[in-house]
Amino acid sequence: xxxxxxxxxxxxxxxxxxxxxxxxxILKGVDFKLYKGDYVVLTGSSGSGKSTFLNLLxxxxxxxxxxILFKGKNLKAFTETEKNFYHQKNVGFVFQFHHxxxxxxxxxxxxxxxxxxxxxxxxxxxxxQELLEIVGLKDRLKHLPRELSGGECQxxxxxxxxxxxxxxxxxxxxxxxxxxxxxxxxNELFGELNQKLNQTFLxxxxxxxxxxxxxxxxxxxxxxxxxxNKENRL
Numbered sequence: 001x002x003x004x005x006x007x008x009x010x011x012x013x014x015x016x017x018x019x020x021x022x023x024x025x026i027l028k029g030v031d032f033k034l035y036k037g038d039y040v041v042l043t044g045s046s047g048s049g050k051s052t053f054l055n056l057l058x059x060x061x062x063x064x065x066x067x068i069l070f071k072g073k074n075l076k077a078f079t080e081t082e083k084n085f086y087h088q089k090n091v092g093f094v095f096q097f098h099h100x101x102x103x104x105x106x107x108x109x110x111x112x113x114x115x116x117x118x119x120x121x122x123x124x125x126x127x128x129q130e131l132l133e134i135v136g137l138k139d140r141l142k143h144l145p146r147e148l149s150g151g152e153c154q155x156x157x158x159x160x161x162x163x164x165x166x167x168x169x170x171x172x173x174x175x176x177x178x179x180x181x182x183x184x185x186x187n188e189l190f191g192e193l194n195q196k197l198n199q200t201f202l203x204x205x206x207x208x209x210x211x212x213x214x215x216x217x218x219x220x221x222x223x224x225x226x227x228x229n230k231e232n233r234l
Contacts, residue, residue: 013066028223044220092161151182
């Protein structure tokens with residue numbers, strides 16, 4: 001990889017929480033690089049800071065110290081408008097629970113992010129339909145979440161995350177609520193999206209099967225990110 005492929009970088013990233021007078025240091029100077037087309041899985045014990053790290057990268061929270069660079073630009077320098085655009089357009093999120101709107105169909109749920117960017121309705125519907133076909137749900141466009149399985153709902157959530165053509169997908173334990181069969185289907189889907197669309201992924205997971213499929217596997221321990229691949233880069 002060369003620097004032109006560098007999508008996101010953290011430098012000495014620190015996150016500290018202060019509760020009831022105690023100082024809890026979650027991240028202790030994380031240095032990390034993510035390249036276009038990467039498929040990275042981050043493992044670590046519960047409470048190690050994995051979700052906190054993802055929230056900082058997605059601009060859902062702010063670091064105590066250190067820097068996050070996206071395409072060479074420091075998130076600290078972003079205006080509120082730029083920050084909103086960053087996590088609405090440049091980053092797609094997939095969480096452990098799908099968070100679909102119960103009264104909306106699969107197609108309507110996938111279209112939701114496009115409203116923020118004022119995408120024309122017909123263009124948004126076409127994009128949403130294409131994405132639902134990619135994730136294997138072309139026959140479920142009009143189904144409500146209650147009419148879908150848990151695995152299908154999570155695939156709708158993946159399609160929704162892809163709606164605005166994000167540079168990066170951040171996924172936090174995406175298969176955590178799924179059974180073994182649906183987890184494997186979701187894992188295969190991530191691999192296909194990475195290979196066919198060159199979609200960049202950073203996924204937090206305890207799933208060893210998913211971790212083994214990644215192009216890079218990292219581990220969070222003691223407030224830092226460790227590389228546990230043979231390839232020597234973070």
